[in-house]
Amino acid sequence: MSKHGTKGPRERGIELLSVTMAIVLWQLVADLVVNNKFILPSFTDVLFAFIRIIEGGILFTDLAISLLHFGIGILSALLIGIPIGVAMGWFKIVNRALDPLIEIIRPIPPLAWIPFAIVWFGLTHTSAGFVVFVGAVFPVIINTFDGFKSVPKVYVEAAKVLGCMSSGSLIRYVALPSALPSIASGIRISMGVGWMCLVAAEMFGVSTNGLGYKIWWHYYLHQMDFVLVYMLILGFLGLFIDRLFRWYVDGQLLKWRAGVVV
Amino acid sequence: MGEVKVSGISVAFEKEEGESTLALDNVDLEIKDKEFVCFIGPSGCGKTTLLRTIAGLEMPDKGQITLDGGDITIPDSTRGMVFQEYSLFPWRTVIQNITFGPQMKGISKNKTLEVAEKYLKLVGLEQFRNSYPYELSGGMRQRVAIARALANEPKVLLMDEPFGALDAQTRNTLQKELLQVWAKYQITIVFVTHSVDEAVFLADKIVVMSARPGRIKKVINVDLPRPRERTSSEANELRNQLLKMLAEERRN
Ligand SMILES: Nc1ncnc2c1ncn2[C@@H]1O[C@H](COP(=O)(O)OP(=O)(O)O)[C@@H](O)[C@H]1O
Ligand SMILES: [Mg+2]
Numbered sequence: 001m002s003k004h005g006t007k008g009p010r011e012r013g014i015e016l017l018s019v020t021m022a023i024v025l026w027q028l029v030a031d032l033v034v035n036n037k038f039i040l041p042s043f044t045d046v047l048f049a050f051i052r053i054i055e056g057g058i059l060f061t062d063l064a065i066s067l068l069h070f071g072i073g074i075l076s077a078l079l080i081g082i083p084i085g086v087a088m089g090w091f092k093i094v095n096r097a098l099d100p101l102i103e104i105i106r107p108i109p110p111l112a113w114i115p116f117a118i119v120w121f122g123l124t125h126t127s128a129g130f131v132v133f134v135g136a137v138f139p140v141i142i143n144t145f146d147g148f149k150s151v152p153k154v155y156v157e158a159a160k161v162l163g164c165m166s167s168g169s170l171i172r173y174v175a176l177p178s179a180l181p182s183i184a185s186g187i188r189i190s191m192g193v194g195w196m197c198l199v200a201a202e203m204f205g206v207s208t209n210g211l212g213y214k215i216w217w218h219y220y221l222h223q224m225d226f227v228l229v230y231m232l233i234l235g236f237l238g239l240f241i242d243r244l245f246r247w248y249v250d251g252q253l254l255k256w257r258a259g260v261v262v
Numbered sequence: 263m264g265e266v267k268v269s270g271i272s273v274a275f276e277k278e279e280g281e282s283t284l285a286l287d288n289v290d291l292e293i294k295d296k297e298f299v300c301f302i303g304p305s306g307c308g309k310t311t312l313l314r315t316i317a318g319l320e321m322p323d324k325g326q327i328t329l330d331g332g333d334i335t336i337p338d339s340t341r342g343m344v345f346q347e348y349s350l351f352p353w354r355t356v357i358q359n360i361t362f363g364p365q366m367k368g369i370s371k372n373k374t375l376e377v378a379e380k381y382l383k384l385v386g387l388e389q390f391r392n393s394y395p396y397e398l399s400g401g402m403r404q405r406v407a408i409a410r411a412l413a414n415e416p417k418v419l420l421m422d423e424p425f426g427a428l429d430a431q432t433r434n435t436l437q438k439e440l441l442q443v444w445a446k447y448q449i450t451i452v453f454v455t456h457s458v459d460e461a462v463f464l465a466d467k468i469v470v471m472s473a474r475p476g477r478i479k480k481v482i483n484v485d486l487p488r489p490r491e492r493t494s495s496e497a498n499e500l501r502n503q504l505l506k507m508l509a510e511e512r513r514n
Contacts, residue, residue, distance in 0.1 A: 158349040162363040163339035177353040
């Protein structure tokens, strides 16, 4: 990649070639070697399945439901994770108190929470959102905390001599903006983890829609071409969300950082 | 008014295991209103510590500092400070950095901007109004830092080797500009430097400090006429006197 992340026509050409080659190889292997639609659907199988899904008109609902689950999880992770990270980073005593708890809870895989999600929230969208939340909240807490820990002392002191005295103002006007790059990269990690939790979160039937749910549904029907379509949609959508977030953060929120990489 | 009285100040820093460094030992100093005072001394002699204690960023273990008779215990906007390292908020543009102080005072947005524009103009950076600090050179950053401190209209401006990281030419220019600002706004300036040339060019009063523990070795009143000639024979004589004192300190 060149210096500013823009690609020349030459690099674009190579990328296009590589993707095309992979598709051709896939098609050949599926048709000539495997020759079993159940074990490996070919590229054209997947394409036709995709067209059928589009024609069925259900894709939009699946997308909306999945984004709802994802949104509930990520939003609550931010609303809970950022204040916790801030409090831990700013007040030593909060850090002392919460750190052991977090260290104990964090290694529990998010999917292990599914039984409790069902017991607590029933078969609801909130329940699926909760599983996403468990996966997403720790990167937010930890990166917010790290960002606050590494606020340069000189900014805090400069603010103090300019009359910014209370903890509240110092957090709002100095620590938070200074920690923003770290928080943003935490959010980015948490969106990645949350997205991965989505398939499992929709597996236990909180709704009869959702991209993750559809993977299981078609699997039970032995329609592996449809399974693959939904897998690819999840992949592309995840990529799109990540790109959108980076564009917003780099281009709008963190303009003040030269050559920032979240 | 901006009259600072330092009486019997001692500051110690805890090292590990109960040991401590005595950075300032029983320092007395009087700084008159509108005076330009320079602190000079070998590195590690407590110049920064003394300045920070006047700012309220360091609590003295003993003694008292007053500004116009009132005790100084915590930082507030009566003393502005320009730090040795670059301290502009990188997430704020130049103009937003300058408005920071007035904004904290709760002054209305329009008034805040009006004040900020005035000081932006004073340091001659109008065309960098909406730039971010990373887009500025070192000299421009320190100019903005000065404007930011002045926008709060402090009685005393504390400066810790503000031009230390700049090249000689930029430093000379900024020294001249600083003197103009000082003449125009009639505030007290306390300026830390390790450069004898700088002290001789700027100060009404030079405070020579001795190292470990930090004490005041000598206070020299400089009555060279302003504007000063850097190369005049009186300036040379004073420079030699100072250099001799500093060399003596280094030997101890
Ligand atoms: N925050 C601190 N913690 C521990 N020791 C310090 C601290 N600040 C300064 N000192 C010590 O106090 C002495 C004076 O430092 P300083 O005031 O920075 O000197 P100067 O500015 O004259 O170079 C030095 O010995 C330094 O190591
Ligand atoms: Mg120093």
